[in-house]
Amino acid sequence: MFKPILIVTEKFDPHADAVIKNLCERDRSFFRLNSDDFHIDYYVDLDGRDGVMSFHDRWGRSVRFPDGVHAAWHRKPREPNPPEGVTEEAARTTIRTETIELMSYLSCIRTIPWYNNPEDNRVAQRKFPQLRLARELGLKIPRTLVTNDPARARTFQQDVGGDLLCKPMKEPGFTTDDEIYFIFARKVGTQEFDDNLDRIAFCPTLLQEYTPKAYELRVTIIGDKVFACRLDSQYTPGAETDWRRVSPEKVAHSLIDLEPAIEDRLREMLRLCKLRFGAFDLIVTPENETVFLELNPNGQWLWIELLTGAPMVDAMTDLLLS
Numbered sequence: 006m007f008k009p010i011l012i013v014t015e016k017f018d019p020h021a022d023a024v025i026k027n028l029c030e031r032d033r034s035f036f037r038l039n040s041d042d043f044h045i046d047y048y049v050d051l052d053g054r055d056g057v058m059s060f061h062d063r064w065g066r067s068v069r070f071p072d073g074v075h076a077a078w079h080r081k082p083r084e085p086n087p088p089e090g091v092t093e094e095a096a097r098t099t100i101r102t103e104t105i106e107l108m109s110y111l112s113c114i115r116t117i118p119w120y121n122n123p124e125d126n127r128v129a130q131r132k133f134p135q136l137r138l139a140r141e142l143g144l145k146i147p148r149t150l151v152t153n154d155p156a157r158a159r160t161f162q163q164d165v166g167g168d169l170l171c172k173p174m175k176e177p178g179f180t181t182d183d184e185i186y187f188i189f190a191r192k193v194g195t196q197e198f199d200d201n202l203d204r205i206a207f208c209p210t211l212l213q214e215y216t217p218k219a220y221e222l223r224v225t226i227i228g229d230k231v232f233a234c235r236l237d238s239q240y241t242p243g244a245e246t247d248w249r250r251v252s253p254e255k256v257a258h259s260l261i262d263l264e265p266a267i268e269d270r271l272r273e274m275l276r277l278c279k280l281r282f283g284a285f286d287l288i289v290t291p292e293n294e295t296v297f298l299e300l301n302p303n304g305q306w307l308w309i310e311l312l313t314g315a316p317m318v319d320a321m322t323d324l325l326l327s
Contacts, residue, residue, distance in 0.1 A: 007033060007034065007075065008034075008073060008074055008075035009033075009034035009035050009036050009068055009073070009074060009075065010028065010033070010034070010035040010036070010074070010075055010076055010077070010078060010325050010326070011035075011036050011038065011068060011070060011074045011076070011077040011078070012024070012025065012035055012036070012037045012038065012077075012078045012080060013038045013040060013077065013078065013079050013080065013082045013108075013111065014037065014038070014039060014040070014078075014080040014081060014082055015039055015040060015041045015081065015082055015083040016039045016041055016042050018080060018081060019307055020080055020081075020305070020306070020307050020321075021037065021078075021080050023307060023318045024078075024318055024321050024322050024325070025037065027318050027319065027322040028322060028325075028326075031322065031326075033326060036060065036062075036066060036067075036068035036074075038060060038082075039082075040082035040083055040084070040085055040108060041082070041083040041084070041085060041086050042085075042086065043085040043086075043104055043108075044085060044086065044087070044088040044100075044104070045063075045086075045088075045089075046062050046063050047060055047061065047062050047063070048060070048061045048062075049061075049107065051107075051110070057069050057070065057071075057072060057073075058070040058071075058110065058111070070111065070114070071114045071116050071117045074117055075117070075118075075325075075326075076117055076118040076119070076120065076325050076326075077111065077117060077118070077119050077120070078120050078321075078325055079112075079119065079120070079121060079122065079123050079126065079303065080303075081303055082108070084101060084105060085100075085101060085104045085105070085108075087100050087101060088100065109123075111123075112124045118281075118327075120281050120282050120321075120324055120325060121279075121280045121281060121282055121283075121302055121303065122279070125278065125279045125280055125302070126280070126302040126303050128278070129278040129279075129280055129283075129300060129302040130175075130300070130301065130302050130303075131174075132174050132175075132211065132299055133149070133151055133174070133211075135299055135300050136149055136297070136299075138274060138277065138278075139270075139274065139297040142270045142273055142274055143266075143270055144267070144270050144295075144296075144297040145294060145295065145296050145297065146296065146297050147170070147213040147214050147215075147216050147296060147298070148161075148164075148165060148213065148214040149211065149212070149213045149214075150211075150212045150213075151174065151209055151210065151211050151212075152205065152209065152210065152212075153205055153206055153207070153208060153209045153210065154205070154206070155202045155203055155205045155206055158202060158205050158210070158212060159202060161212060162195075162198055162212070165214040167214065167215060168192050168193065168194055168195075168215040169192070169193045169198060169212050169213065169214065169215060170190055170191070170192060170193070170212070170213040170214070170215045170216075170246070171190070171191055171193050171210065171211065171212055171213075172188075172189075172190035172191070172211055172213070172247075173188045173211070174209070174211050187249075189246075189247040189249060189250050190246060190247040191246060191247070192215055192246045193212075216288050216290060216296050217290055217291055218238065218239055218245075218288050218289070218290065218291075219239070219289050219290060219291045219293070220235050220236060220237050220238065220239065220289050221235075221236040221238050221248060221286070221287065221288055221289070222234065222235060222236070222261075222263075222285075222286070222287040222288070222289060222295070223236060223284065223285070223286060223309065224263060224268075224271060224284070224285040224287065225282075225283075225284045225285075225304070225306045225309065225317065226271060226272065226275055226282065226283050226284075226285075227281075227282055227306075227317065227320040227321050227324055228281055228282070228320065228323065228324035228327065230320045230323075231263060231268055231271075231272075232260065232306075232309065232315045232317055232320075233260065233261050233262065233263040233268075234258055234259070234260055234261070234309050234313060234315070235258070235259045235260075235261045236248055236256050236257070236258060237256060237257040237258075237259075238256050240257065241255050241256045241257075244256055253308045253312060254312060258309065258312045258313050259313065260313050260315055264295065267287075267295050271283075271285055274300065275300075278300070278302065280302050281324060282302070282303075282321075282324070283300050283301070283302050283304070284300070284301045284302075284304025284305070284306060285297070285298075285299070285300050285301075286298040286299050286300075286301070
């Protein structure tokens with residue numbers, strides 16, 4: 006009998022929804038664990054005598070991890086919402102912290118396949134080590150500096166001799182009481198750099214030379230399958246520096262064949278990072294030179310299938326069932 010796939014995700018996730026639909030069409034079982042609704046929908050018990058984690062949901066479904074699971078898919082889970090009725094901030098913080106710690110126990114068990122193991126994702130997502138590994142593998146990378154020293158930043162800016170790109174090392178955004186803000190990569194000209202140079206002392210800042218683009222590439226590797234998508238961001242107002250600033254359908258998407266040498270290096274990068282899935286961002290310059298930007302070990306991909314017809318849901322389902 007085929008064991009179920011454990012899918013650790015959030016309540017509203019179209020990627021998980023699409024793959025679960027595919028699993029149902031193939032008559033394969035799964036157990037969906039929505040981390041954000043953990044206190045609402047699930048009970049768990051860990052028995053130290055056999056080392057098993059048992060999850061039960063309020064609809065009567067259950068799964069035993071790891072011996073009752075074929076594979077696990079770590080699909081962008083969120084931190085758990087605190088239980089309704091708990092209003093004291095200290096109690097809410099403690100409940101959240103303890104629940105996150107419980108969920109982290111899953112990734113400590115590697116006797117089943119993970120796509121990908123959260124601990125491997127955590128290490129692989131670091132931007133500066135990515136650049137170092139990419140360079141070692143023979144990929145071209147932009148000149149990059151991370152510093153909180155304004156004098157060092159000034160020297161770097163003078164060496165580059167043109168516009169810089171500033172982007173976050175980790176945080177995709179932040180929230181206030183009233184608004185949600187996203188942090189995008191942005192081009193920084195000389196005047197803006199001069200006006201804000203002293204502020205670099207407040208926080209380590211990632212600066213890169215700005216690389217001119219003919220177009221961009223989003224390369225998604227799902228197991229052994231490679232989907233290279235060309236994004237013509239330079240023809241879409243607002244998308245020139247960071248295509249994520251506009252709705253994806255406003256940017257022309259097309260599937261292409263990736264240069265074999267580039268594909269081999271990206272595959273090797275995934276292997277060295279112990280990943281079976283990864284989404285790469287690259288630039289192709291007007292001189293037709295391919296430049297590595299970053300690897301997202303748990304990146305989005307469904308929008309590419311919706312815009313191009315690439316069979317990515319099938320590929321992910323095949324990987325989970327392999």
